[in-house]
Structure formats: C-alpha cells, structure tokens
Amino acid sequence: MFHLLKAFLSVYETHNFTKTANSLYLTQPTVSAQIRKLEDHLNVTLFIRNGKQEILPTKEADFLYPRILKIIEEWNDAITHVNTQKSYRENCVLASSQTCGTYLIPKIVPILVKRFPMVNFSFPVMSGEEIVQALEKAKVDFGLIETPERSELVDRYIVTKDELVLAGDPDSDYWLLPETDSPLGFINENYLKSNNLTPNIIRTYNHEMVLALLKHHVGKTIVSKLALEQNLPYQCLDSFGERNLYFLTRKKVVSEKLGQISAFIQEQLSHREMFS
Structure with missing residues (x-):
C-alpha cells in the first residue's frame, strides 16, 4: 500500500505521470496502474486526465494529500528510529x-x-x-x-x-x-x-x-x-x-x-x- 501512496503524492505534486515515473524509477504505465489501483481501493477518482500530459487533482485528492503526507512522514520517522536506535540523528x-x-x-x-x-x-x-x-x-x-x-x-x-x-x-x-x-x-x-x-x-x-x-x-x-x-x-x-x-x-x-x-x-x- 505504501508504494501506492508514494505514487499518489508524487503525481499530486507534479501533475504528471511521466515525471513521477522518472522520480520513482518506474515506467509510466506502472504509475498509471498504481494510481488506478488506489482509486479502485478508495472507490473515488483522484485525478482528471485532461489530455496527454495535464493531470488535475480532484477535491478528493486535495483532501487526501496532507493526510497521506503525514502517514508517510510518520512511517519514515518510525523506521528511522527503529533502525538507528540510540545513534539516531534527526x-x-x-x-x-x-x-x-x-x-x-x-x-x-x-x-x-x-x-x-x-x-x-x-x-x-x-x-x-x-x-x-x-x-x-x-x-x-x-x-x-x-x-x-x-x-x-x-x-x-x-x-x-x-x-x-x-x-x-x-x-x-x-x-x-x-x-x-x-x-x-x-x-x-x-x-x-x-x-x-x-x-x-x-x-x-x-x-x-x-x-x-x-x-x-x-x-x-x-x-x-x-x-x-x-x-x-x-x-x-x-x-x-x-x-x-x-x-x-x-x-x-x-x-x-x-x-x-x-x-x-x-x-x-x-x-x-x-x-x-
């Protein structure tokens, strides 16, 4: 699920599947499939495909973005603390x-x-x-x-x-x-x-x-x-x-x-x- 959330964050910020694919070292069809899978899971439309390049977030995406951002941040923070323990540097x-x-x-x-x-x-x-x-x-x-x-x-x-x-x-x-x-x-x-x-x-x-x-x-x-x-x-x-x-x-x-x-x-x- 986390890879779907990360793909969502990147597409939301870039408004572009190709840029997201490049930043995540994935193919563009893979990114499209991940977003589609997340939309199916949530039963909402997250992005409007307006032509070949332009991607517009929906109001549901606007609502989810800051909340998913917090989820990813807290997860990364927890993983870092667990792995580094006493030597952890923030x-x-x-x-x-x-x-x-x-x-x-x-x-x-x-x-x-x-x-x-x-x-x-x-x-x-x-x-x-x-x-x-x-x-x-x-x-x-x-x-x-x-x-x-x-x-x-x-x-x-x-x-x-x-x-x-x-x-x-x-x-x-x-x-x-x-x-x-x-x-x-x-x-x-x-x-x-x-x-x-x-x-x-x-x-x-x-x-x-x-x-x-x-x-x-x-x-x-x-x-x-x-x-x-x-x-x-x-x-x-x-x-x-x-x-x-x-x-x-x-x-x-x-x-x-x-x-x-x-x-x-x-x-x-x-x-x-x-x-x-």
Missing part, C-alpha cells in the same frame, strides 16, 4: 527569507546546535512564497519570513518585530528601489506613494548591492535596521517603521524532537537582545 530544515537568513539565522545557529547536538540542521534561503509551498509539501520543517503568507496547512506565529529605517544620505535626490516583488521593494514603493515622493530612482536587484551603495554614500532607501553597519546614517520612520517577523510550522509537527526545536526557536526569537 534532520531539521529551517528555511528563511533573505533578511531573516542573513541577519537572524547566524545568531540562532550557535545556540541551536549546542542545545540539539543530535540534530542535523539545514538553513536554505528562499522567498516567503517558496517557503510556504515547501512546508505544504513537507520539504522543510520550519520557516522564518517577514511577509504574512497564509496557508491552510501551515501555522503562523508572530515571533518578533523588525525595525525599518530610512538609511543613507537624507539629502540625496536618489532612491534605491529594490525589486517590486521583494518585501522591501513593496515597502519602499508604498512609502513613496503614501508620501507623494518622486525622487530619481536607482533600481537594484541585489540586497548586497543596496548596502554597498549606501556605504559609498549613494542614495537612500528603507531597509531593516538589522542590515546596517554601525557608521551608516539612518532616520527612524513614523509610519512603515516596523514589520512582523513570522515563524511557520506545519499544522502537525511529526516528531517530538522537532516540536522541541520549534518551541526553542520561538522562545529565543522573542528576546529583543537577539537583535542587538
């Missing part, structure tokens, strides 16, 4: 957005690895939307982001505030404007519109470039105070001055150890001295 993937990954994760890592020496940690950096999608598919365990992303499969907690400041030369005619689809790009554009400002724009597509330009006294922009070097000038903002930072978990944390890690990270991030 894996934990904490994904973060650019700002959180650059300025908060390095402060958390030393205390995390000390507190949980039998855990293998990974810290990928992704966009907030990518992190939510990875959580939904159980590709990561936790997320740390600065945008209020939502999902029915994910719990979201406000863990702290991030102070935003107007950094750079206050008299400059140039405004450093990050990519529109980035969190800081969105904030900067809203600030300019709200204050009816029309400065000369320098488009930037890299956060490190923004900081380097500020360091060389070129322009001004709204950034996280966490990112500023000690000697860079900045002004506090009356509006747009704070944003929430969010810790994300799946609705059900599979293992007891991951639950402990989740609580520990949230507790550490609640301390304001973490930002100093």
Whole structure:
C-alpha cells in the first residue's frame, strides 16, 4: 500500500505521470496502474486526465494529500528510529527569507546546535512564497519570513518585530528601489506613494548591492535596521517603521524532537537582545 501512496503524492505534486515515473524509477504505465489501483481501493477518482500530459487533482485528492503526507512522514520517522536506535540523528530544515537568513539565522545557529547536538540542521534561503509551498509539501520543517503568507496547512506565529529605517544620505535626490516583488521593494514603493515622493530612482536587484551603495554614500532607501553597519546614517520612520517577523510550522509537527526545536526557536526569537 505504501508504494501506492508514494505514487499518489508524487503525481499530486507534479501533475504528471511521466515525471513521477522518472522520480520513482518506474515506467509510466506502472504509475498509471498504481494510481488506478488506489482509486479502485478508495472507490473515488483522484485525478482528471485532461489530455496527454495535464493531470488535475480532484477535491478528493486535495483532501487526501496532507493526510497521506503525514502517514508517510510518520512511517519514515518510525523506521528511522527503529533502525538507528540510540545513534539516531534527526534532520531539521529551517528555511528563511533573505533578511531573516542573513541577519537572524547566524545568531540562532550557535545556540541551536549546542542545545540539539543530535540534530542535523539545514538553513536554505528562499522567498516567503517558496517557503510556504515547501512546508505544504513537507520539504522543510520550519520557516522564518517577514511577509504574512497564509496557508491552510501551515501555522503562523508572530515571533518578533523588525525595525525599518530610512538609511543613507537624507539629502540625496536618489532612491534605491529594490525589486517590486521583494518585501522591501513593496515597502519602499508604498512609502513613496503614501508620501507623494518622486525622487530619481536607482533600481537594484541585489540586497548586497543596496548596502554597498549606501556605504559609498549613494542614495537612500528603507531597509531593516538589522542590515546596517554601525557608521551608516539612518532616520527612524513614523509610519512603515516596523514589520512582523513570522515563524511557520506545519499544522502537525511529526516528531517530538522537532516540536522541541520549534518551541526553542520561538522562545529565543522573542528576546529583543537577539537583535542587538
């Protein structure tokens, strides 16, 4: 039965029998037969075959996906514990957005690895939307982001505030404007519109470039105070001055150890001295 469930998960995620066959080292007819067998067992249709390539999940598949995902995770977790016993090392993937990954994760890592020496940690950096999608598919365990992303499969907690400041030369005619689809790009554009400002724009597509330009006294922009070097000038903002930072978990944390890690990270991030 487990091989049928794994085939279902892959087809649901890829919407493609051929991609599933390649990832599971099976033939495409074998995958089709496995899905058909699962549908017969459940007496429901799980996928609509819309042409040769496109596979669309039904509402029954949408209902089953997170539940089967949990079943497979718990089974894999149980097998790993049984096989490794006392030498068992848990894996934990904490994904973060650019700002959180650059300025908060390095402060958390030393205390995390000390507190949980039998855990293998990974810290990928992704966009907030990518992190939510990875959580939904159980590709990561936790997320740390600065945008209020939502999902029915994910719990979201406000863990702290991030102070935003107007950094750079206050008299400059140039405004450093990050990519529109980035969190800081969105904030900067809203600030300019709200204050009816029309400065000369320098488009930037890299956060490190923004900081380097500020360091060389070129322009001004709204950034996280966490990112500023000690000697860079900045002004506090009356509006747009704070944003929430969010810790994300799946609705059900599979293992007891991951639950402990989740609580520990949230507790550490609640301390304001973490930002100093």
